[in-house]
Amino acid sequence: EPMTEQTPVTHASAKIVPQLPDMQTVTEVKHFTDRLFSFRVTRPASLRFRSGEFVMIGLMGDEDPATGKRKPIMRAYSIASPSWDEELEFYSIKVQDGPLTSKLQHIQPGDGLILRPKPVGTLVHDALLPGKRLWFFATGTGFAPFASLLREPQTYEDYDEIVITHTCRELGELTYGRDLIEGLKTDELLNEVIGEGFWKKIKYYPTTTREDSPKMGRITDLMRSGEAFTDLGVPPLSPETDRAMICGNLAFNLELKEMLESYGLNEGANSNPQQYVVEKAFLD
Numbered sequence: 636e637p638m639t640e641q642t643p644v645t646h647a648s649a650k651i652v653p654q655l656p657d658m659q660t661v662t663e664v665k666h667f668t669d670r671l672f673s674f675r676v677t678r679p680a681s682l683r684f685r686s687g688e689f690v691m692i693g694l695m696g697d698e699d700p701a702t703g704k705r706k707p708i709m710r711a712y713s714i715a716s717p718s719w720d721e722e723l724e725f726y727s728i729k730v731q732d733g734p735l736t737s738k739l740q741h742i743q744p745g746d747g748l749i750l751r752p753k754p755v756g757t758l759v760h761d762a763l764l765p766g767k768r769l770w771f772f773a774t775g776t777g778f779a780p781f782a783s784l785l786r787e788p789q790t791y792e793d794y795d796e797i798v799i800t801h802t803c804r805e806l807g808e809l810t811y812g813r814d815l816i817e818g819l820k821t822d823e824l825l826n827e828v829i830g831e832g833f834w835k836k837i838k839y840y841p842t843t844t845r846e847d848s849p850k851m852g853r854i855t856d857l858m859r860s861g862e863a864f865t866d867l868g869v870p871p872l873s874p875e876t877d878r879a880m881i882c883g884n885l886a887f888n889l890e891l892k893e894m895l896e897s898y899g900l901n902e903g904a905n906s907n908p909q910q911y912v913v914e915k916a917f918l919d
């Protein structure tokens with residue numbers, strides 16, 4: 636029988652190994668605490684994204700005993716690597732009974748990861764009007780999109796000053812962010828593109844709430860009392876000069892959003908750039 640366009644071409648191997656679409660390969664895994672880890676995967680050649688955006692990633696779930704079928708378990712994850720990086724990095728919580736992270740925390744280099752190459756999100760430069768000082772407000776794994784934006788040259792081209800606040804329960808949860816910020820000093824690409832000493836534009840303000848550290852308390856309380864502004868040597872936020880991106884747990888996002896509104900900042904979006912933007916950090 637002659638072959639037509641409708642005749643499916645099946646190779647012998649295709650029958651044995653099912654073709655899984657959107658499959659990437661894990662290249663590196665780093666564990667920080669019993670609750671946090673980061674990993675890197677190959678980047679699909681076609682994937683373009685703006686620093687600060689997120690994608691859906693996941694793994695195949697267990698077999699459903701009723702149907703005998705396996706379904707992918709997908710969650711939204713901020714891309715923690717910058718748009719120019721040849722690989723993709725993610726920063727994740729480990730939830731022992733979490734549908735995805737209970738499995739994801741065991742991935743090893745060489746393993747497959749499902750990645751839908753459709754980046755979206757509001758924590759992007761395009762959603763903010765020009766300003767002088769850019770604030771990144773994070774709790775926990777909400778640091779991830781800022782790990783991307785801090786390695787993006789545009790961040791330093793567009794602003795005179797970048798203030799990063801990161802509130803975590805324990806000291807160990809600050810390691811990923813602190814190491815990343817420390818690493819910027821010797822980042823060859825950024826030093827070359829932005830100029831030696833670009834990292835002096837950064838003011839880093841890490842705080843803990845449940846373990847002793849040099850600065851304790853929730854950033855919201857530290858701003859309300861004025862202590863954070865005194866420590867940082869910057870005035871309270873103003874709609875003329877300050878722009879902000881928020882990424883943390885739901886309660887944090889809502890509280891901070893209200894505070895920024897009280898300083899006179901308005902929420903922006905891709906279609907309507909304003910003074911601040913918000914995104915919820917992934918929780919399994």
Ligand code: A2P
Pocket residue numbers: 774775802803804805843844845853854855856884886887888890
């Ligand atoms: P706290 O320990 O006082 O709850 P989580 O791991 O639960 O997502 O929390 C991450 C960090 O965010 C913790 O340090 C937590 O402080 C802090 N946090 C939780 N809710 C708020 C909020 N409404 N405003 C500011 N910080 C918050």
